[in-house]
Amino acid sequence: MRRALLLIVLCSITLAAQQGPPVITSQDLMDGLKDPTRWLTYSGNYFGHRHSPLTQITPENVSKLTAQWTFQTGSLGSFQATPIVVDGILYVSGFNNNAWAIDARSGRQIWRYRHNVPDDLHVCCGAVNRGLAVLGDKVFMNTIDAHLLALDMKTGALLWDAKLADYKMGYSATAAPLVVKDKVIIGMAGAEFGIRGFIQAHDVETGKPAWRFYTVAGPGEPGGNTWPQGTDAYLHGGGSIWVTGTYDAEQNLVFYGTGNPGPDYFSANREGDNLYTCSLVALDADTGKVKWHFQFTPHDVHDWDSTQVPVLADNVMINGQPRKVVMFANRNGFFYVIDRVTGKLIHAKPFVTQTWAKEISPEGRPIMIPGNQPTETGTRTCPDLGGGTNFMSPSYDPTTGLFFVTARETCAVYFTWEQPYQPGVQWESGGTQRPRDQRNFGALRAIDPKTAERKWEFQYTSVSSSGVLTTASGLVFAGDGDGNVMAFESRTGKNLWHYQLGVAIRSTAGTTYMVDGRQYFLVPSGSALTAFALPQ
Amino acid sequence: MKRIVLFPALLFLVSSAIVIAQGGAQGVRSDTLPPGKNPHLGNKESVRNGMTLYRWRCGECHALDATGYRGPDLTAVLPGMPDERLFQVVRQGVPGTEMPASNSPDDELLQLMAYLRNLSTVAPPDTPIGNVEHGKQLFAANCTSCHRVAGKGGRLGPDLTRVGAARSRTALVREIRTPSDWVPPGYETVTVVTKDGQKIRGAKKSEDVFSVQVMDMRERLQGYIKSNVQEVIYDKASLMPAYPAQRLSDSDLNDLIGYLTTLRGADVTVQ
Known part of the structure; x- marks a missing residue:
């Protein structure tokens, strides 16, 4: 009996030793890129900087970057995810609810998980997925049919499956989840189908919902008076979340940009500011209660979701005073710097050509230029529905204090018509056309948040949806709309290197990590991941 | 979103x-x-x-x-x-x-x-308007060096084998009288100036920040790395010359369009 007991104890000790400590802790996530060999969250750190401390690849040697390996999914559908990197292993999601673990040294697949995609999916823009989140030894994944999954990091096995909403009503989940402490936070997409958007937190261990914040305020709730009273407009009011938010641990606040109101272009049935659509919301990470909000585009009629990454920074000198700010390059064409504590505007200036607002008032409200409402016969407005920028991630380099963003110079003719709401049916009540004489193009722009003025730009021949990555060695990595991935000198915008990938980068940017003392630059584009490094 | x-x-x-x-x-x-x-x-x-x-x-x-x-x-x-x-x-x-x-x-x-089926459509007339035979001659004299019909003709401009099915009369008039109003992608005018001063003019087939791909006036396809050439000049005017009334009378235009509306596709099946 005593011998049997000893055996059990020994086995338990051995098992415990084999399982080891959790792979990723909450502190690891808090530390962001303190260990720059890893990349643990969507934007690299909670502040949304997408700025790596790695310095092996420099402006002097970047021209020698060489492709090391390519991973192909073997199926159609583009990557939009930022891969997570944990100790030499990549965790990445792709089109049609797929997720992979891949050897970061060689590009070889370790495991693959696929969640079924229903045949009767209702989505506006494909079965896309923008990435995973990690904590402990779990990988968290949203699905296009509105589920949140936890997978075993070692095997890809499903641990729990939480249904978020009814995909048949147009709900979908495309953004990478955000893990904060013991919660995994997700957002709901589907404004083009008349959903009522929300941000929701789940327990990381069980998947049980902990709190929900509706991005469309209901009757009797704060902001509920910004929707027509006595109607059900708020139930179909949109407010999608489809890009991952950021987190300020000091204030325990999560920041999310919210999507357009529904329907997109016809607004007679939703008179009012339509809170909290096209806004930045600061939510208590433990309760989901809104601390403050800032609405960029009240009563939007141009489909200008504010679902861009809110980038946080400390010690930004404004009029000689260091300020804690959130920076937001908005789809409506303005770059905003907002006090992160009070939610009050510091300043806002256009970062692309725009024709709809004279300026942003000191209170943060756009002063409208008349004649920009969509009509039956069409109204020309800049930017187009794709906006001044969009879901592509910006980057902030705290050492130079510059904000880098992919800008879009576009205009469109906006049309609108009345269309009744039908459950599960696309509901935009309008559309756009590109004017024939309109030359659209894109650019990488560096903006100084102290003044909201542009420091430099590099123009592309076409519009781009590429995110931006910066490194402490003074490099900016970005892509154009024609399939080139490029490196620039961060202080000047001088182009230093390019490589034709064959398909443009979309939504995500390159990631960088270190394995075996070698810095890799990894680019998702099309259905491939391509890893670059300096020759050995 | x-x-x-x-x-x-x-x-x-x-x-x-x-x-x-x-x-x-x-x-x-x-x-x-x-x-x-x-x-x-x-x-x-x-x-x-x-x-x-x-x-x-x-x-x-x-x-x-x-x-x-x-x-x-x-x-x-x-x-x-x-x-x-x-x-x-x-x-x-x-x-x-x-x-x-x-x-x-x-x-x-x-x-x-x-x-x-509820749209107000413009049915092609049973008998084409204008003198089709004369329109065909005008086409042969003025257009075939750049436009292809049923496998014959030039390739610098768009293939017109199906143009009668694809374009309304109004659109055809616009494209003949004022072709520079809108030049479709793949046919915009570009001139590449090489480092030794040679000028290559043609239709821009593709372009990115670093390169441009051109079909020159002799239908030669060529890609150029921009850093290896002196200059790339963009021209808003179409390679296709405009045909105002002084150059192509209303009557001739009518005949030409009459011919173009008969072009409704060729059978390319190999028997």
Whole structure:
């Protein structure tokens, strides 16, 4: 009996030793890129900087970057995810609810998980997925049919499956989840189908919902008076979340940009500011209660979701005073710097050509230029529905204090018509056309948040949806709309290197990590991941 | 969220149309027109739904009034197209063009067709307007060096083998009288100046920040790395010369368009 007991104890000790400590802790996530060999969250750190401390690849040697390996999914559908990197292993999601673990040294697949995609999916823009989140030894994944999954990091096995909403009503989940402490936070997409958007937190261990914040305020709730009273407009009011938010641990606040109101272009049935659509919301990470909000585009009629990454920074000198700010390059064409504590505007200036607002008032409200409402016969407005920028991630380099963003110079003719709401049916009540004489193009722009003025730009021949990555060695990595991935000198915008990938980068940017003392630059584009490094 | 412009606009339009089509509601998806009369024909509600579907999925390329934009003028195409063919084109797309296939349920396509059949169309006349034979001679004398018809002619300009089915008379007049008003992608004028001063003029086939691909006036395809050339000059004027009334009388224009409207596709099947 005593011998049997000893055996059990020994086995338990051995098992415990084999399982080891959790792979990723909450502190690891808090530390962001303190260990720059890893990349643990969507934007690299909670502040949304997408700025790596790695310095092996420099402006002097970047021209020698060489492709090391390519991973192909073997199926159609583009990557939009930022891969997570944990100790030499990549965790990445792709089109049609797929997720992979891949050897970061060689590009070889370790495991693959696929969640079924229903045949009767209702989505506006494909079965896309923008990435995973990690904590402990779990990988968290949203699905296009509105589920949140936890997978075993070692095997890809499903641990729990939480249904978020009814995909048949147009709900979908495309953004990478955000893990904060013991919660995994997700957002709901589907404004083009008349959903009522929300941000929701789940327990990381069980998947049980902990709190929900509706991005469309209901009757009797704060902001509920910004929707027509006595109607059900708020139930179909949109407010999608489809890009991952950021987190300020000091204030325990999560920041999310919210999507357009529904329907997109016809607004007679939703008179009012339509809170909290096209806004930045600061939510208590433990309760989901809104601390403050800032609405960029009240009563939007141009489909200008504010679902861009809110980038946080400390010690930004404004009029000689260091300020804690959130920076937001908005789809409506303005770059905003907002006090992160009070939610009050510091300043806002256009970062692309725009024709709809004279300026942003000191209170943060756009002063409208008349004649920009969509009509039956069409109204020309800049930017187009794709906006001044969009879901592509910006980057902030705290050492130079510059904000880098992919800008879009576009205009469109906006049309609108009345269309009744039908459950599960696309509901935009309008559309756009590109004017024939309109030359659209894109650019990488560096903006100084102290003044909201542009420091430099590099123009592309076409519009781009590429995110931006910066490194402490003074490099900016970005892509154009024609399939080139490029490196620039961060202080000047001088182009230093390019490589034709064959398909443009979309939504995500390159990631960088270190394995075996070698810095890799990894680019998702099309259905491939391509890893670059300096020759050995 | 939605339809975020990514690639060049045309590619985006195509991909978004495919994506939207793939995201349709439940229902049967047939390869060919379902048997029996279209139940939506003449139904006010169906026509309205069809209009909405058209504006989402078709209007970007074919224009909201269906008179053609980047894609063909449907008011000119539809009269000669039976329902079977129309269903097939929408379902399967048109290979070799930007027209994508659709995975939408049959019911949605039938509503779309009910709307299209409600449009005010411009049927091609049984007998073409103008002197077709004279129009053909004018075409041979002025156009064939750059335009191809049924495998004969130049390739610097667009192939016109199906232009009679794809363009309304109004669109043809505009494109002959004032071709520089809008030059389609793939035919914009560009001149590459090499480092030794040589000038290569032609149609820009593609371009990015670092390179440009050109078909020169002798139809030679060539790519150039921009850092290896002196200059790339962009010209808003089309390579196609304008034909104002002084150069091409209204009567001759009428004859030329009469000929062009007879060009409705060639059978390229190898027997």
